[in-house]
Amino acid sequence: MIKSRRLSFVYPGSLDRPTGGYRYDRRMMNELERLGWAVSRVALSDEFPLCGGLARLDAEARFRALPDQEIVVCDGLAFGVIPEIAREHQQRLKLVALVHHPLYLEDGLSSDVAEAFFQREKEALQYTRRVITTSSATLAQVRDTFDVPTSALRAILPGTNPLPRPDPPDLRSEPPSLLCVGSLIPRKGQDVLVEALSGLTDLDWHLDLVGDTRCDEAFAQRLQDLIAEHHLEQRVTVHGSVADHELSRFYDRASIFALASHYEGYGMAFAEALLSGLPIVASGRGAVRNTVPAAAALFCSEGQAASFRQALKLMLVDTRLRAEKAQGAAAAGSALPTWSEQGALLSNTLEALL
Incomplete structure (x- = not known):
């Protein structure tokens, strides 16, 4: 008897959110469907992970409505804060957590909230x-900090869409x-990046900041204020x-990719920069140095504007260095896995649960 390949994919809010995590979810659902899986999309409240009682009650009802022995892939933004629901359904459902990065490592959390996230x-x-x-x-971090056995863990990186080999930097x-x-x-450290650039106004450059401004509106406003404080409105x-498709055009037009991140579970934007053959200035804990090879980047101390400023200056003034790092980026980008390859890995992992 052939077992039915079906699953429910649970996530908070709208799948259209323009973040790396949601792009991963969207693409993996599409790849699974292409491989013959029937995927039911189950949207929870967009309040997760800092959710209230009504959002939790809604999540409880949605999990109880899932059929017995269903494979349930749940995005970690929600799964990490619903241990009571997971406990209730651990035998009835085949629960699979998708962890982009541990919730307690998000910057800006109070110590009490971070500790609660960790424990839950x-x-x-x-x-x-x-x-x-x-x-x-992230696999190593989940294994070591959350005591998840290695046998239960699988690292499945984001994929990429193959692109023509990028133009060399002297054509940008x-x-x-x-x-x-x-x-x-x-x-993501955009404030660190702006602070770094505020000391490089004697050089020619322009910065395009692309990213959702609604995730933390207070931070987005502080960033705008910082840009104005340094009189960079015409340069940032x-x-x-x-x-x-618009994002692809930004990568095509860019000369240097810069992200002063504090932590990345993978760093899809870094991978896209590699795929575009862009020299990179980077910082951050987690997977940053796994995703970005030294041949493609200058690495800086996280949260340190002075360190980032020094690296940016080198990349801006030394065209030979920029060309070398661009060559390293293009080589690394050509070796990145595709979405179809990664979708097949996820499919095989889930098939073992049928």
């Missing part, structure tokens, strides 16, 4: 059949066009979120 996510993950992470670095715009892609949240443009 640690408990919730004990009730899963599998835990999918989006990088080997002059003066250099800097690009930063990421939701405007403290963890905040674009907000853009459609995928």
Whole structure:
């Protein structure tokens, strides 16, 4: 008897949110369907992970409505804060957690909230059949900090869409066009990047900041204030979120990719920069140095504007260095996995649960 390949994919809010995590979810659902899976999309409240009682009650009802022995893949933004629901359904449902990065590592959390996230996510993950992470670095972190056995863990990286080999940097715009892609949240460090650039006004450059401004509106406003404080309104443009085809054009026009992240579970924007053959200035814990090879980047101390400023200056003034790092980026980008390859890995992982 052939077992039915069906599953429910649970996530908070709208799948259209322009973040790396939601792009991963969307693409993996599409790849699974292409491989013959029937995928039911189950949307929870957009309040997760900082959700109230009504959002939790809604989540409880949605999980109880799922059929017995269903494979349920749940995005970690929600799964990490619902251990009670996971405990209730651990035998009835085949629970699979998708961890982009541990919730307690998000910047800007109070110590009490971070500790609560840590404890709740640690408990919730004990009730899963599998835990999918989006990088080997996050896998190691989940294994070591949450005591998840290696046998239950799988690292399935984001894929890429193969592109023609990018133009070499001497064919890109002059003066250099800097690009930063990421939701405007403290963890992505756009404030550090602006502070760094405020000390480089004697050089020619322009920065495009692309990313959702709605995730942390207070931070987004502070960033605008910081740009104005340093009189950079004519040199830094905040674009907000853009459609995928528009984002591709930003990568095509850029000369240097810069992201002063504090932490990344994988760093899809870094991978896209590699795919576009862009030299990179980067910082951050987690998977940053796994995703970005040294041959493609200058690495800086996280949260340190002075360190980032020094690296940016080197990349801006030394065209030979920029060309070398661009060559390293293009080589690394050509070796990145495709979405079809990664979708097949996820499919095989889930088939083992049938």
